[in-house]
Amino acid sequence: MTGQPIHDDHNKWQRRLDELYRKRLSDMKQLDLTVENLHGLHEKLMRETIQIAIEKTESERGKVPAHFTFFVMGSAGRAEQLQWSDQDHAIIFEQEDDEHKENQSYFLKLGEEIVEALESVGYERCDGNVMASNLRWCKSRESFKEQLLGWLREDTWEHMRYVLTFFDGRAILGPEHFLSELKETLFNEVRQNKQLLQRFKNNTGRMRNGIGLFGQLLTETEGDHKGTFDLKQLALFPYVNGLRLLAIQEEITAPETLKRFEELPNRCRDIQAYQESYRRLLEKRIVWQSTIQSYEKIHHVDVNKLDANEKKQLKEWIKEGRELYHMVEKIVGSSHSL
Incomplete structure (x- = not known):
């Protein structure tokens, strides 16, 4: 007892x-x-x-x-x-x-x-x-x-x-x-x-491509997520990683990607132009994943369930994310200005 x-x-x-x-x-x-x-x-x-x-x-x-x-x-x-x-x-x-x-x-x-x-x-x-x-x-x-x-x-x-x-x-x-x-x-x-900035870039710069040579969305070829598209790695992370690098260089303490966009200095207006695309991507991701019932599948989307317009929009967001990250790479740790 x-x-x-x-x-x-x-x-x-x-x-x-x-x-x-x-x-x-x-x-x-x-x-x-x-x-x-x-x-x-x-x-x-x-x-x-x-x-x-x-x-x-x-x-x-x-x-x-x-x-x-x-x-x-x-x-x-x-x-x-x-x-x-x-x-x-x-x-x-x-x-x-x-x-x-x-x-x-x-x-x-x-x-x-x-x-x-x-x-x-x-x-x-x-x-x-x-x-x-x-x-x-x-x-x-x-x-x-x-x-x-x-x-x-x-x-x-x-x-x-x-x-x-x-x-x-x-x-x-x-x-x-x-x-x-x-x-x-x-x-x-x-x-x-300042060499630390280069080391941070080396850590986040190995991005997988989400779009193939023929314009197709590249899905997983093996494992539990075979046939699905990794939204987190291929669509979101170029924005996330890019804004994190800029936040470190510009001494922005805010952890939220959207707030980091907002708190960038005026000379970063070209980067801020991508903020609305990132917000729309975040919102659309919620809609696409609204029926997922477990964490294991939450970051992967079945592209076969997307209509033609949604696939086109996703590809545009992926391209913009990669554009943004490449712009950030040129800025962070260098003497270049925007």
């Missing part, structure tokens, strides 16, 4: 998460599917889920021992999630001296609870383990800064990928300046070492 209260507590937290998941499904069916509405739904759901994870952790480990910031990355950081999404997130916490080293253990535990809670309400775990349960993505302010500087000063493809992933971070709980001060650290390093 001694284990019964613990079992009951677990059921209590799980019932709340199950209720949130059912509410998610209900709200999604009633939602007017737009970029802003989907973002709002995900934001509210994630905050409520994280609060449950915090309460559960506090019931087992005591009160949260220090101020912390929970931030999301990937499509969540950019406010570009579809109906289904995976997890990309991290924790930065206050740790002032050696006496607070137990904070690391506490926040890793909290990170684990957040991962499990988000999974319960429908967010898949990140394949690359970019989650607050991973020591790499759960650190004190000082340790996170040291790690970021280490990534920037070690010339490896993997570390540059970590930096670019981090830069799409957006705080959804806790002090925003915990995150913004790290982005300022990145900007400061780039000011001192």
Whole structure:
């Protein structure tokens, strides 16, 4: 009988998460599917889920021992999630001296609870383990800064990928300046070492072509997505990667691609001309994927279900994305002006 209260507590937290998941499904069916509405739904759901994870952790480990910031990355950081999404997130916490080293253990535990809670309400775990349960993505302010500087000063493809992933971070709980001060650290390093911009370009410049020699949309030739078109990699990423590079060079902290377009300086008007195409692509992607019922298929579209006009429009957006990225490549890290 001694284990019964613990079992009951677990059921209590799980019932709340199950209720949130059912509410998610209900709200999604009633939602007017737009970029802003989907973002709002995900934001509210994630905050409520994280609060449950915090309460559960506090019931087992005591009160949260220090101020912390929970931030999301990937499509969540950019406010570009579809109906289904995976997890990309991290924790930065206050740790002032050696006496607070137990904070690391506490926040890793909290990170684990957040991962499990988000999974319960429908967010898949990140394949690359970019989650607050991973020591790499759960650190004190000082340790996170040291790690970021280490990534920037070690010339490896993997570390540059970590930096670019981090830069799409957006705080959804806790002090925003915990995150913004790290982005300022990145900007400061780039000011001192312009070669970093070239390294970032090398990391994102290997783009697959989405259109074949005969003007056809190139679909997957093998694997689980055989015969479908990868909207994320082939259509969205040239815009996403291009605007991220510009945001680093122009010291724009906003993680959302659309906001990065808006905050570009006036000399970038030629780049800003692509903003409306990107917004329309995001909106159309939501419509095309509105019947998808799982994360595994959310980024791939069956081109056979698109009519002739939709295929033509998709090809135009793909071409414009590649044009934009090539323009950015010439600008970033060079003395060229627009």
